[in-house]
Structures are given as C-alpha cells and as structure tokens.
Amino acid sequence: xxxxxxxxxxxxxxxxxxxxxxxxxxxxxxxxxxxxxxxxxxxxxxxxxxxxxxxxxxxxxxxxxxxxxxxxxxxxxxxxxxxxxxxxxxxxxxxxxxxxxxxxxxxxxxxxxxxxxxxxxxxxxxxxxxxxxxxxxxxxxxxxxxxxxxxxxxxxxxxxxxxxxxxxxxxxxxxxxxxxxxxxxxxxxxxxxxxxxxxxxxxxxxxxxxx
Numbered sequence: 300x301x302x303x304x305x306x307x308x309x310x311x312x313x314x315x316x317x318x319x320x321x322x323x324x325x326x327x328x329x330x331x332x333x334x335x336x337x338x339x340x341x342x343x344x345x346x347x348x349x350x351x352x353x354x355x356x357x358x359x360x361x362x363x364x365x366x367x368x369x370x371x372x373x374x375x376x377x378x379x380x381x382x383x384x385x386x387x388x389x390x391x392x393x394x395x396x397x398x399x400x401x402x403x404x405x406x407x408x409x410x411x412x413x414x415x416x417x418x419x420x421x422x423x424x425x426x427x428x429x430x431x432x433x434x435x436x437x438x439x440x441x442x443x444x445x446x447x448x449x450x451x452x453x454x455x456x457x458x459x460x461x462x463x464x465x466x467x468x469x470x471x472x473x474x475x476x477x478x479x480x481x482x483x484x485x486x487x488x489x490x491x492x493x494x495x496x497x498x499x500x501x502x503x504x505x506x507x508x509x510x
Contacts, residue, residue: 302506303398303468306486312460313402314451314483315433316469317413317420319491321399322427324382324389325349328492331381332364335374341365350494355414355473379419391427392490399432410435412454412467412477414447434458447473448480455481475501 307313318324325346333343344352344364354360357375358368366374402409410433413420417438424430437454439447455462462482467474470491478485487505489495498505 310466311464312408314410314467319470323392327385334381353492413438
C-alpha cells in the first residue's frame with residue numbers, strides 16, 4: 300500500500316486541489332509571472348525562488364514580488380493570458396490518471412476544489428480527458444484566486460458526505476488552512492507550487508512525490 304492509499308483507505312470522499320497537485324504547471328506559472336514582472340521592470344523568478352514566495356491570497360504574493368496590486372484585475376488578466384498561451388507545455392503528474400481511475404473503480408467520491416476560475420478549470424479537465432472521473436468540480440467565479448474556503452463549505456454540503464469521511468489532497472499551506480476550516484483531513488505533496496522546506500512546517504503529512 301503506497302502513501303496515498305494509506306491516507307484514503309477509510310475515506311469515502313477525496314477532494315483534490317488541481318494546480319500543482321494533479322496538474323504539473325509550476326514551470327508555466329513561473330514563466331507567466333516572470334513575463335508580468337518583466338513588463339513592470341521587475342526581476343524575474345526562478346522555480347526555487349517562486350516556490351518560496353508563492354502563496355494565497357494571490358494579492359499578497361504579488362505584493363511580495365513587487366507588483367502594484369492596485370490594478371489587481373489587470374494583473375490577473377495578463378497573467379492568465381500568458382498562462383493560457385503556455386498551457387500546452389504542461390501535463391498531469393506521473394501516476395495521476397491511474398490513481399484517479401483506481402479510486403473511481405473503488406467507488407470513492409472524487410471532487411476538485413480549486414482557486415482557479417471554474418469554467419477555465421472545467422476546460423482544462425476536459426483537455427486531459429479526466430472530467431468524467433469527478434463527481435464535483437468547484438472553482439471560483441473570477442480569476443483573482445482568493446481563498447477557496449467558502450467554495451469548500453459549499454462542496455461539503457453538496458457532497459452530503461460527512462467531513463470525517465473526507466480528505467483534501469493539495470500542494471500549499473492554503474490547502475491546509477482550507478482543510479482545517481472544513482474539519483477534514485489533509486495530505487500535502489511538495490511537487491507543486493510551494494517548497495518542501497516551507498510545507499514541512501504546516502503540521503500535516505507532507506510528501507515529496509505524488510506516488
């Protein structure tokens with residue numbers, strides 16, 4: 300039994316984060332934000348630095364890297380335009396589709412809870428032909444990537460599955476905060492948008508690899 304199996308064996312509902320957990324998109328996120336920084340005559344980020352400064356809400360992360368967040372909607376729009384342009388370069392993490400299919404066969408409920416805009420999120424899931432593996436897909440209504448706590452509460456209510464039978468799997472300290480607010484277990488993978496050194500301080504199981 301691998302690490303993932305151990306944590307979800309007794310669970311009925313697995314809630315997945317998307318970016319950096321199932322989707323390996325860190326490289327294009329770094330390229331997109333570095334384009335934004337260049338446009339504002341600010342120094343670009345490499346992957347290592349990005350994983351140390353990235354976090355939620357996105358507004359605070361943008362402030363940390365020197366961007367003027369008084370024009371937050373414009374910044375967000377430009378970032379997402381560049382990200383969308385680069386999207387063809389990213390892929391699912393190794394083992395993701397197999398794990399999702401396996402859980403589906405075990406009759407586990409599976410959901411996505413993401414800070415991405417929901418229509419955009421659905422488009423990406425369809426691109427990878429995995430949309431049918433999820434019972435619920437919950438994103439946000441805009442591209443500002445603020446907290447997903449309230450959408451998480453709505454997801455828990457709609458699923459009708461008790462929080463004790465639910466687990467969240469993500470890649471950031473925000474996922475830990477969300478899980479604590481929802482009263483559910485959480486596992487974090489450090490393959491995504493934050494570093495292992497940062498995540499190991501959050502007080503929940505943290506793994507370096509998805510499988």
